[in-house]
Amino acid sequence: MDVAVIGGGIAGSCASLLLQKLGFQVTLFEKGKSLGGCAGSFIRNGIEFKTAATTIPGLLLPFPISTLFSEINLKQNFKILNPSIIILTPKGVVRRFLSLEQTIDEINRVFPNKRHFYFWKKIYEVTFQFFDKIPIFNLSSPNLVLSTLKYMKWAFLKFGSLYFTPAIRFLKKYYNTIDREYLEFINSQVMITAQTEISNVNALIMLLSLGYPFTGISADTVDFENFKIQMNERRINLMLSTAIESIDRKQNGYVLKSNGTEYKFSKLVLAHPFLENTDMIKDKKIRKYLDSFKPLLNDNGAIVLYGVLRNFKPQGSFYLLTGNKISTFTSRELFISFYSSKDNSSTVFTISTHTKVSDWLRLDKDRYKSTKEVLKSEILQILLQTFNIRSDQIEESFLATPITFKRYLGRFNAGGIPMSMKNHILRIPPNITPFSGLYLCGDMSFGYQGWLGVSVGLVNLINGIKDERFRTKDYAV
C-alpha cells in the first residue's frame, strides 16, 4: 500500500521510517533542501547552525524518545547534560541539575523558602510517573477506544485533580506568598515548554514543564543525514525541494500537486504545518475539519538570533535568561544555546524568544528591516553583557523572524499548539482523522510540540494505523 507524507521535520521523517517498517511504500515530500524542519540545521558561510530546536529532552526515560530512536534505528549516543539548563534570574543563577536534592539546594540559595522541598518533590514524582506509561489516545477503532479508556482511567486517577486545577491556584496551595521573581522563574520555564503563560495552564502542565530538565537533555544534533541514508536503503522515495501546493481527495485516495506534476496515493500523512496551510486543501469537508482547529494556535512566533563567537568557551550549553526587558516585540525570556562549530574553531550561538506574529505582519518593508536591526543589536548587547564578551569577538550574527520561518519552513507559528487549559487533550487534532486514509502528526496535532510531544503523537499514529490495517484485513476476510 502506498502512502505520501508531507513535511520532513521530526514528525514526517520519523513517520516515513516507521510506516516503511509496517510495510508501506512511502514517498516523503519536503519543501526544503534537507530534512529536520525546525529541528534541523542549515549552513551559512561554512558554519552549521541549528534552525530552532537545540535541545533533545526525555533521553533518560524509557519513553518516548529512546523507544522512538530505537524503532527507527537511530544509533546516536547522546551526551546527557548535568546541569541540563542554567537559569539566569535577576536574583541569581539557578542550575537545573538532574538530581532533585541538588535542584532544591540551588533554588533555596536564590529564592530561600522551606516549602520548596514539597513543591519540587511533587514535580519530580509527577514527571517520572507521567512518562511511565505510553499515552494511547486514539478513538479510531474499538480496540483503541478500549486502550484509550484504560489509559484515561489510570491517568484520571493519578493526575485528574492536577489536570483540573489551574497552575496558579496549585502554586498558592504550596506557597503562602510567591514573590514576583520566583513566579517569573517558574513562568519562564512554562513558557519555553508549554508555549504559553503560567496563567493559562493547568497544574499538570506546569509540573511537567518544570520537570523537563529532570528527563535528560542533550545538546547534540540529531543526525538527519542518517535518516536520509536509511530512507535510501529502505527504498523510501524522498522528494526534497518539493513543496506540495494542493491536496485533493479522490475516490480511492489523495491527489497532490507540486510544480505542475500530479501524484496519487491511497493514504496521506500531513506532517507539515497543516493548520496554517489549510488553503492548499481543495476538499471542502477536510478543509472545514482542519479549519475548526485553527483557533487553537496562538499568535506566538519565534525570533532567533544566530551568530558565531571567536575565543569564547561557555561554561554551559543552555541558558535561560528571565526578566529581559528589551522590547515589546519579545517575551520576557531568552533561551540561549551555545555549541562548537564542526572544526571546533569557534562557538556558535542561537538565542530565541517568543514574539507576536501579528506585530511583524503589520510592518511595511522599511519598518520590518529597521525593527530587525534594533532587536538584533538589543539582543547582542544582552549577550555581551551577560557573558562578558567583547563586541570584536562576534564573527557574524543574523536574525530570523516569523516571516523568515514562513519563507523557509512554511510556518509563522513557532511552537505548535500551546498546552493551555483551553487546548486540552480532547480538543487538539487527533492523529487519526475521520477521513479514510488521512492522518496527522507533528506539533499541530496530538502530542503537542518538541521532540517529546511529537514522538508521543508518532507512537499514537502508528498504533492507530497498525490497528486499522488489522481491521481492514479482518473485513477483507
Ligand SMILES: Cc1cc2nc3c(=O)[nH]c(=O)nc-3n(C[C@H](O)[C@H](O)[C@H](O)COP(=O)(O)OP(=O)(O)OC[C@H]3O[C@@H](n4cnc5c(N)ncnc54)[C@H](O)[C@@H]3O)c2cc1C
Ligand atoms: C525557536 C524554537 C526553539 C525550539 N526549541 C526546541 C527544543 O530545544 N527542543 C525541542 O524538543 N523542541 C523545540 N522546539 C519545538 C520543535 O522544534 C518543534 O515542535 C518540532 O521540531 C516540530 O516538528 P514537526 O515535524 O512537527 O514540524 P516542522 O519542524 O515544522 O517540520 C515540517 C516540515 O514541513 C515542511 N513543509 C512545510 N510546508 C510544506 C509543503 N507545502 N510541502 C512539503 N513540505 C512542507 C517544512 O519545510 C518542514 O521541514 C523549538 C521550536 C522553535 C520555533
